[in-house]
Amino acid sequence: IGNKTSYEWIYNWVRDPKHYSPATYMPNLRLTDAQVADVATYLTSLKGASGDAPKATPDQAAVDQVILDYYKAVMPFEEAKAAIAKLDPEQKQVALGQRAIGRYGCFSCHDIKGFETAQSIGTDLSEEGSKLVTRLDFAFITDIPHTSKIGWFRTKLHDPRIFDQGRVLRPEEKLKMPNFDFSDEEVNRLVTALMSFQRDIQPAGAMPLRSARYDYLVSGRTLVHRRNCVGCHIIEADGGDFVKLVADPSLGPPMLTPEGARVQHDWLYAFLRGPITIRPWLSVRMPTFGLDDQNVNRVISYFGSISNNMVPFETHEVVRASNLEATGKQLFEKLKCQQCHVLGAIPKDQPTSNLAPDLRMASERLEPDWILQWLKNPAAILPGTRMPSFWPQDVYPKSLYPEFGGEADAQIRAIRDHLLTLRGGPSPKTAATKTANEN
Known part of the structure; x- marks a missing residue:
């Protein structure tokens, strides 16, 4: 890129990508001016030996x-x-x-002024799988049977202009499809897709079972790959390459597979509109994608579908009986939750790999029912988590602690209800409101 453009352009692009391209998928990294300058300086240094030589001399x-x-x-x-x-x-x-x-x-593919309403030059592929093989032009290529539609598709995808070989053609008659350098696996997937584009409606038994959850999953998977959320986060056992760049997986972006069950939908909406720092001891940050309401809700519906937690938000009423509330606080202190979890100040006696999010956010951020499941068996939700299991499965539903007669569920509910009384943590809702007003 150092051969391609200037330091000034890179600086302005990294600082605010939408300044140049309002529809870009590049997120705003919310860098300081000094950080932007560092990135631009590094990218400007990435130069080839001499760049590409001119392909032709103007005539x-x-x-x-x-x-x-x-x-x-x-x-x-x-x-x-x-x-x-x-x-x-x-x-x-x-x-x-x-x-x-x-x-x-x-x-x-590109936004080019003057071509906003131009019609696509490609063949309509909506019914390509139903096309008769006799309508495919094999020209002088004899390496594939002229009765094989799949063979023609595969050859076309590997070398799109191969069917011009041996023909005398004017320039405007030659094939135009570019060579995408597809791998064999990519060609196989594309051929499967092309063969599925059929004219006739398939029998119901051959179609996938459709539901709102199915549609949300399909739409959401497309979005998190197109926006490269999986570049940093593991979602449905996919992605998370960023974790390879840190010494300890706990210092990387969190796994988002259980996000739909973990966080409240209105909190997630606000966070996506205006991300805040949840783990200030990490060097990685969540960028601002600038999603519109439709795409924010696609993300929320997708995470809800993964967890099969597509339910309306309900306010949880905390039990305020004095004995229950006091016992919940006692258990919270006995289990030393604050030793790892931040409550405003970052504990100085703990390695950063042991630190966990500010529990003052719990009432606004976390789903009350999810907190119960998390406390009961953290490893079942997030394998490899450093969160200890205070109620071992070989003892549950009894507990190692005497409170509430040694009943594990009563203790877990008491701690959960105590967490929901905490206030004063950072909130994305103010940031989202500010972002909405600025937009």
Whole structure:
């Protein structure tokens, strides 16, 4: 990238990607100016040995001939020559570029001014799996049976312009599909998809069972991959490459598979709109993706579907009986929850790998029923967690502690209810309100 652009452009892009491209998927990393400068300086240093050499030397005569070929395809020959004669060299380059973009469909992937309403140049693939093999042009390629539709698809995906071999064609008649350098596995997946694009409706028994949860899962998986959430987080046993960059997995981004059951939906909505720091001792931070309401709710519905926890938010009423509340606090202190969990100040006598989120956020952030399951058996929800299991499964439903007659569930509920009385932790709701007002 150091050969491609300037330090100033990189600096402004990293500082605020949407300044250049409002529709970009690149998130705002919320870096300080000094941090942005460090990133821009590093990226500017990434240069090739000498860059790419020019692929061709500009030739005005060739430019005139190519433009004439484009023009005479849509107007009489003499009118085409007259139109070209009115153009200066720069205008000819612009005109040639516009027609090359239109021919090769660059606008299908890139946002290019002037091509907002241009029609796709590709073949409609909606019923490609039903297409008769006789409608496929095998040309002079004999390495595949001319009766094999799958063979044609596979060859086309591996080498899109191979069917021009041995043919005498004008430039505008040649194939245009680019070579994406697909791997064999990617070709197999694409062929499977193409063969599924059928004209006839398949029998109900051959179709996947549809439900709201199924649709949310499909939509959500697409979103978290497109936005590269899985680059940092493990979601449904996928992703989490960032964890390889830290010395201890506990110092990386959290696994999000149980997120739908763990956090309250309105808290997650606010957090996605305006992320806050939950683990201030970590060097990694959650970026701001600037998702609109539709996509924020896609994320929330997706996490809820993973946990099969698609239920409306309900306010939990904390039991305020004096004896229960006092016992919950006593158990909280006996189990030394604050030794690892932050309650405002970060404990100085603990290694950062042992630290856990501020429990003052619990009433606003966590689902009350999830807290019960988490306290009961943390490892069942998050394998490898450092959170200790205070109620071993070989003892449960009894407890090693005497409170409430040694009944584990009563003790767990008392601690949960005590947690829900804590207040004053950081909240994303203020940040989300500020973000909404700024937008």
